[in-house]
Amino acid sequence: MVVRVSIVYDSAVPESKNVTVKQIPATLEVVDSHTEGEPTRVVVGGWPELAGLSMAERRAELEATHDHLRRAVVLEPRGHSAVVGALLTPPVEAGSETGVIFFNNVGYLGMCGHGLIGVVRTLEEMGTIGPGKLRIDTPVGTVGAELAGDGAVTMENVPCYAHALDVELEVAGRGKVVGDVAWGGNWFFLTRLPGEPLELSNLDRLLALTKSIRRATDAAGLVPAGEGEIDHIEIFAPPTRADANSRNFVLCPGGEYDRSPCGTGTSAKLAVLHARGELELDKLWHQESITGSLFTGWLSRVEDRLIPHIRGRAFVTSHSTLHFHPDDPFRGGFGTS
Numbered sequence: 594m595v596v597r598v599s600i601v602y603d604s605a606v607p608e609s610k611n612v613t614v615k616q617i618p619a620t621l622e623v624v625d626s627h628t629e630g631e632p633t634r635v636v637v638g639g640w641p642e643l644a645g646l647s648m649a650e651r652r653a654e655l656e657a658t659h660d661h662l663r664r665a666v667v668l669e670p671r672g673h674s675a676v677v678g679a680l681l682t683p684p685v686e687a688g689s690e691t692g693v694i695f696f697n698n699v700g701y702l703g704m705c706g707h708g709l710i711g712v713v714r715t716l717e718e719m720g721t722i723g724p725g726k727l728r729i730d731t732p733v734g735t736v737g738a739e740l741a742g743d744g745a746v747t748m749e750n751v752p753c754y755a756h757a758l759d760v761e762l763e764v765a766g767r768g769k770v771v772g773d774v775a776w777g778g779n780w781f782f783l784t785r786l787p788g789e790p791l792e793l794s795n796l797d798r799l800l801a802l803t804k805s806i807r808r809a810t811d812a813a814g815l816v817p818a819g820e821g822e823i824d825h826i827e828i829f830a831p832p833t834r835a836d837a838n839s840r841n842f843v844l845c846p847g848g849e850y851d852r853s854p855c856g857t858g859t860s861a862k863l864a865v866l867h868a869r870g871e872l873e874l875d876k877l878w879h880q881e882s883i884t885g886s887l888f889t890g891w892l893s894r895v896e897d898r899l900i901p902h903i904r905g906r907a908f909v910t911s912h913s914t915l916h917f918h919p920d921d922p923f924r925g926g927f928g929t930s
């Protein structure tokens with residue numbers, strides 16, 4: 594699946610950035626899609642092969658030796674700060690179709706629900722799969738997916754759990770905020786901000802307040818030692834759609850907001866609802882996003898693990914070749930990281 598290229602150019606960026614010059618291919622093949630409004634860019638060719646034996650090793654290798662390619666693919670001028678990139682790799686587990694490593698404008702994600710749904714539709718677009726079930730390896734575990742005949746994708750995520758309920762934080766610009774900490778493939782702090790409309794017209798305030806909450810969760814160190822950090826903040830309010838249970842706003846690690854209801858965030862929400870006795874196994878939960886799009890989720894149990902299932906739709910928007918001309922001073926991308 595991964596194509597090797599012979600022509601490479603250095604990935605110089607504006608001199609003020611003063612980063613190590615590394616090699617970048619002349620071209621990379623990508624398929625762009627959006628899942629319920631949130632963009633995914635799957636790299637399907639041109640990226641050098643990774644040597645790691647596990648997906649976690651490959652992610653570490655990507656970060657150590659190919660981070661300049663992450664930047665080139667998702668940052669401006671070829672990408673933008675809301676794009677989540679997905680690098681396909683050979684699978685590591687028997688029975689898996691592919692491996693995938695998700696990345697964004699500031700680094701790498703353990704899992705990405707909307708991205709996984711976009712990857713499945715991309716594999717279909719490339720003729721690799723048709724309707725049916727498949728397994729995909731990620732750095733945080735192998736996940737399942739099912740592509741339906743109408744194009745909807747149901748993801749069977751890694752196990753989710755609520756880590757702490759009713760955690761009190763002092764948040765600059767807001768005061769006391771009480772919320773929950775949960776894992777859904779990424780770490781989330783889930784709360785409400787009464788009086789703040791979850792509307793795009795209120796985006797600036799929502800971004801400022803959730804970034805302020807993020808600073809408070811960073812300072813509080815709320816996740817178990819060695820398990821990373823809370824890098825997504827999720828706010829809930831009553832739905833505006835008649836077919837939804839709730840509406841959300843999700844701050845992503847790079848300072849952007851999720852246009853979809855967030856697959857890992859909805860998984861974390863299911864875990865919290867279950868921990869509070871508010872959601873039985875197999876009961877459907879309809880999560881609306883700030884853009885009005887919808888994921889449907891439910892929980893099943895396998896032994897002592899709670900498995901979130903998230904269903905949504907993705908649409909391929911383009912299949913393109915990114916060019917990195919040697920004279921282009923911005924071929925290495927520019928942005929916050």
Ligand code: PYC
Nearest residue numbers: 705706707855856857
């Ligand atoms: O859908 O899990 C998700 C996700 C994480 C960051 C952006 N989308």
